Amino acid sequence: MRTFSLQLQLLVRSAAAPLVELLAPPRCGICECEGALLCAECRAEWISDRAVALPAGNLSAAAALGPYEGGLGAAIRTMKYGGVQGLARELGEALVPAIKQVSARAAFQVTLVPIPTDQGRVHERGFDHAALLATAAGAAAHLPVRRLLARVRSTEPLHGATRSARALIMQGAMSCREDVELPSAVVLVDDIQTSGATAREAARALRVAGVRWIAVVSVAYER
Numbered sequence: 001m002r003t004f005s006l007q008l009q010l011l012v013r014s015a016a017a018p019l020v021e022l023l024a025p026p027r028c029g030i031c032e033c034e035g036a037l038l039c040a041e042c043r044a045e046w047i048s049d050r051a052v053a054l055p056a057g058n059l060s061a062a063a064a065l066g067p068y069e070g071g072l073g074a075a076i077r078t079m080k081y082g083g084v085q086g087l088a089r090e091l092g093e094a095l096v097p098a099i100k101q102v103s104a105r106a107a108f109q110v111t112l113v114p115i116p117t118d119q120g121r122v123h124e125r126g127f128d129h130a131a132l133l134a135t136a137a138g139a140a141a142h143l144p145v146r147r148l149l150a151r152v153r154s155t156e157p158l159h160g161a162t163r164s165a166r167a168l169i170m171q172g173a174m175s176c177r178e179d180v181e182l183p184s185a186v187v188l189v190d191d192i193q194t195s196g197a198t199a200r201e202a203a204r205a206l207r208v209a210g211v212r213w214i215a216v217v218s219v220a221y222e223r
Ligand SMILES: [Zn+2]
Pocket: 028, 029, 030, 031, 032, 033, 038, 039, 040, 041, 042, 043
């Protein structure tokens, strides 16, 4: 019964979240000032038109808007843990220059594919932040967005795990839909890149299915 009422509470909270966002005056997801989900000052300080190129490993390119420490990390935490879904739209739109940067050398039009979040965490939060980021970025960049990847098993959180442990945790954790026609070039979208283990697993699943060119963009990177 207790569990049921907790589930109900979470459900009501997630269902009511967009309404609460509409009724309450928007607050900046970084400095918390009233007026907008990302105020002009914070935009000027943290959201750059030039993405940071990251080591791509076996992907074709990787980039992020900037480091997790500071404003971008604050915005991500407000979005994910504060349940402010509207911030995903702002941050997704901010990803457009990074997407253009990584896809400059792709021979085909790119399709945006969100890196799937662990289902348990999606249920806890009531939304999948990577899917919201990709949808907003696709709308702003006029690029197709497709949810081609799924988690095939749940994974423990990567936070605090070593680089090699992260790779092991993610190994074989995703699969790609094979019942649909697949794009030739994909830009993966996520909120944070740390060791690259999650993006590598997503890329592995896409390659097995036949996708040839794969890059990744995220709001922030963490070292
Ligand atoms: Zn601000």
